[in-house]
């Protein structure tokens with residue numbers, strides 16, 4: 667029996683990397699392993715063995731997963747898993763062109779929480795940072811308070827030394843080493859450029875090649891792990907999508923654990939946390955938005971409210987069509 671990791675999946679065949687040798691082999695899965703649909707996904711650790719007569723590898727079993735990247739299929743009330751065993755969700759943000767957007771980071775923090783992956787926020791394009799535009803120190807402090815490590819880099823100029831935050835490019839490079847990461851963020855923030863810089867020019871991302879034709883449009887239709895120098899990147903359709911429509915509005919607060927902790931102190935269980943609602947903890951004098959702590963909490967509440975409104979707006983029948 668040989669331990670391997672699934673790098674790419676295509677129907678019933680899986681490209682697996684043998685852990686010990688690094689060799690890529692094609693393996694077929696036994697029927698009973700495929701019954702559930704998601705039973706083998708990219709990122710899984712599997713036991714494979716060589717069938718001497720045919721010279722083919724087969725997958726015998728799949729190890730328990732550390733975490734799963736999934737979407738909820740509303741009509742079927744089940745999870746569709748697309749990848750597993752991811753170490754880091756790297757949320758890339760540009761500090762200029764496109765401008766920094768706090769709301770987008772909060773959206774991806776929701777996913778990190780849902781999937782159980784450690785979030786990391788990278789402020790890129792620091793060579794173009796203008797302190798007049800936004801305060802990077804405030805943003806980083808806010809994010810670190812939420813458990814996301816923050817980095818300050820310029821993918822274009824990797825010699826750029828962090829001036830505002832403690833960690834820069836070299837520390838990011840050390841963090842991703844030997845890990846499996848997912849890179850997300852708006853189009854144009856520098857995901858491709860950052861991955862290439864981290865890989866020290868050692869890799870050509872397949873998805874980048876494919877994506878060239880229509881800049882900004884991702885044509886990735888399969889899931890795969892891309893091996894980059896000394897780290898790995900998972901690319902999968904849907905992962906980078908901004909839509910949070912698959913999340914039940916009633917579950918959203920649990921994906922903002924910092925707010926959930928506060929909401930337990932609201933007077934009424936069904937509190938909507940809107941301004942002026944009786945007994946709402948968020949609008950109590952302790953969390954006055956004019957105070958430092960209050961401002962932070964209210965910036966999160968604002969993200970929560972915006973996403974909540976958005977996912978409540980999609981009528982149920984439309985959700986059914988979209989995800990079935």
Ligand SMILES: Nc1nc2c(ncn2[C@@H]2O[C@H](COP(=O)(O)OP(=O)(O)OP(=O)(O)O)[C@@H](O)[C@H]2O)c(=O)[nH]1
Nearest residue numbers: 790791820821822852853854855856857858859882
């Ligand atoms: N000045 C500056 N430009 C950068 C930096 N990083 C990336 N860019 C530029 O920003 C543009 C977008 O970078 P990409 O790496 O293609 O962005 P992306 O996030 O992969 O975008 P999509 O593939 O569309 O999602 C390119 O023209 C890069 O050269 C940086 O640190 N500084």
Ligand SMILES: [Mg+2]
Nearest residue numbers: 857858859874
């Ligand atoms: Mg790209």
Ligand SMILES: [Zn+2]
Nearest residue numbers: 932937939946
């Ligand atoms: Zn409330």
